[in-house]
Amino acid sequence: MTARILIIDDDEQLASAYREYLITRGHEVDCAQELEEAQTLLAHFPYSVVVTDLRLTRLGFGGFDLIKYIRELSLSTRIVVFTGYGWPEVTAEVSAQHVDAFLHKPTRLAEMADVVGTLTGAPR
Amino acid sequence: MTQRLLDQILAQPQTLSVRFQPIFDLQPGGSRVASLEGLIRGPKGTNFERADILFDYVRRKHAEDEVDRACITAISKAVAELPFDCRINLNVHASTLGKGEFVEFFRTQMHELVLPLDRFILEIVEHSPTHNVPGLISNINALRQLGVRIALDDIGLGNSNYRTMLDCRPDYFKVDAFFVDGVSTDPDRRGVVKSIMCLAHDMGGTVIAEGVRTHEDLSTLMRMGVSSFQANLLCPAIPPQELLAKDFDGMIKTEPAQSRASHSRTYSHETIDSYSFHN
Numbered sequence: 541m542t543a544r545i546l547i548i549d550d551d552e553q554l555a556s557a558y559r560e561y562l563i564t565r566g567h568e569v570d571c572a573q574e575l576e577e578a579q580t581l582l583a584h585f586p587y588s589v590v591v592t593d594l595r596l597t598r599l600g601f602g603g604f605d606l607i608k609y610i611r612e613l614s615l616s617t618r619i620v621v622f623t624g625y626g627w628p629e630v631t632a633e634v635s636a637q638h639v640d641a642f643l644h645k646p647t648r649l650a651e652m653a654d655v656v657g658t659l660t661g662a663p664r
Numbered sequence: 665m666t667q668r669l670l671d672q673i674l675a676q677p678q679t680l681s682v683r684f685q686p687i688f689d690l691q692p693g694g695s696r697v698a699s700l701e702g703l704i705r706g707p708k709g710t711n712f713e714r715a716d717i718l719f720d721y722v723r724r725k726h727a728e729d730e731v732d733r734a735c736i737t738a739i740s741k742a743v744a745e746l747p748f749d750c751r752i753n754l755n756v757h758a759s760t761l762g763k764g765e766f767v768e769f770f771r772t773q774m775h776e777l778v779l780p781l782d783r784f785i786l787e788i789v790e791h792s793p794t795h796n797v798p799g800l801i802s803n804i805n806a807l808r809q810l811g812v813r814i815a816l817d818d819i820g821l822g823n824s825n826y827r828t829m830l831d832c833r834p835d836y837f838k839v840d841a842f843f844v845d846g847v848s849t850d851p852d853r854r855g856v857v858k859s860i861m862c863l864a865h866d867m868g869g870t871v872i873a874e875g876v877r878t879h880e881d882l883s884t885l886m887r888m889g890v891s892s893f894q895a896n897l898l899c900p901a902i903p904p905q906e907l908l909a910k911d912f913d914g915m916i917k918t919e920p921a922q923s924r925a926s927h928s929r930t931y932s933h934e935t936i937d938s939y940s941f942h943n
Contacts, residue, residue: 570711576724577666577711584717 542566543588543660548578550596561649575602579609588660591620607637618659677734681705682742683901687872687894697912698892699751699785702739703901723791732760742904744777753785762800767807782811789817790828797831804832819860837864841875848884
C-alpha cells in the first residue's frame with residue numbers, strides 16, 4: 541500500500557538513502573533533519589508512518605518529545621523508532637511510548653521497507 | 665542540516681525567491697492594481713520551498729526577526745529592479761516590527777535602494793501574542809510619520825483580533841480566505857465580512873478580501889461593497905520577470921501617486937475573466 545512517510549534523522553545521507561529506497565517501493569517520502577523541521581512537516585502533512593531517530597539534538601533525545609508531539613496530532617500515525625542507542629533504559633522508554641516498531645541501526649534497506657509496508661497495510 | 669539552511673538564508677538573502685501578487689481595486693468606474701505584495705519562497709528543492717512551511721519552521725526556531733529582515737532585503741532589491749511605482753506590501757511579524765531597531769533598519773534599507781518609504785505597506789502577521797505592545801505601537805507611529813502604511817493580515821484569525829486592530833489601527837484590513845471562501849452561499853460568512861467592513865469603515869481603513877476562489881464569491885463581495893481583492897482567481901503570485909511580461913492592460917501605475925487615475929480602466933462584471941492572468 542502506498543503511503544506518505546516521514547523519515548527523521550540528523551544523518552542527511554542515511555535518511556536520503558532510506559528515502560530513495562522507499563520511493564522505489566511506491567511511497568511518498570519526506571525527510572527532516574531536526575526536531576523543529578519534523579514538527580513543521582507533521583503540522584502540514586498527514587503522514588501514515590513516521591520513522592524517527594531518537595537523538596535529534598546535540599544536547600539530548602529530542603525523539604521522545606517528537607513521539608509525544610505526533611501522538612497529540614494523530615493517534616493513527618504509525619511510529620517506527622530507529623536508533624543506534626539500544627541501552628536498556630532507552631528500550632524501556634521506547635516501550636512506554638507505545639511505538640509501533642523499534643529498529644536498531646544499522647538496518648538494511650529492505651528490512652526498513654518491510655516494516656513500513658507492514659504498518660501501512662495493517663489496520664490499526 | 666536545517667540550521668545550516670537557515671544560516672545560509674540569513675547570510676545570503678538572494679537564496680530566497682521573490683514573487684509578486686497584485687492586489688486589485690475593482691471599481692465600476694475604473695479598476696487598477698492598487699499594490700503588489702512581495703512574497704517569498706524558500707530555496708528550491710528543500711522542504712522550505714513552500715512559504716507556509718518556511719515560516720512555520722522559522723517561528724519554531726524563533727528566528728522571525730532575522731528572517732523577516734532577510735525577506736524584506738530580498739523583496740526590496742527586487743522592487744528596485746521593477747519599472748513600476750505602485751505601492752508594495754511587505755509582510756512582517758509583529759514581534760519583528762516591535763523591535764527597537766526595526767525602523768532604522770527599514771529606513772536604511774529603502775534609502776540605500778532609493779525607494780521612497782511612502783510606497784510601502786507593512787502587513788503585520790500575528791501568529792503569537794505580542795509581548796512588546798508599547799514597542800510595536802511606537803514603531804508603527806514612527807513608520808507612519810515616514811509615510812509607511814499599515815495592514816493587518818488574516819483579520820479574524822489567531823491573534824489578528826480586536827485588540828490587535830486597536831493597537832495597530834490598520835489602514836488595510838485583510839480578510840482571510842477562511843471567511844471569504846463560500847461567502848456567496850453562507851449568510852453567516854457574509855455576516856462576518858460585513859462586521860469587518862463596518863469596523864474598517866469606522867476606523868478609516870480599507871478592506872481587502874484574500875483568497876477569493878470563485879466568480880460567485882467575487883460578485884457577492886463586490887455587491888457587498890468590497891472592492892480590493894488579492895486572489896489566485898485574478899492573478900497568482902508570480903516571479904518578477906513574469907510580472908514584467910504582463911502589462912495588466914496598463915493597470916499597474918508607473919508614475920507618481922498623484923496621477924494614478926490616468927491608468928484606471930472601466931470594470932464590468934462581464935470582464936471579470938479578463939482579470940485572470942494565469943497564462
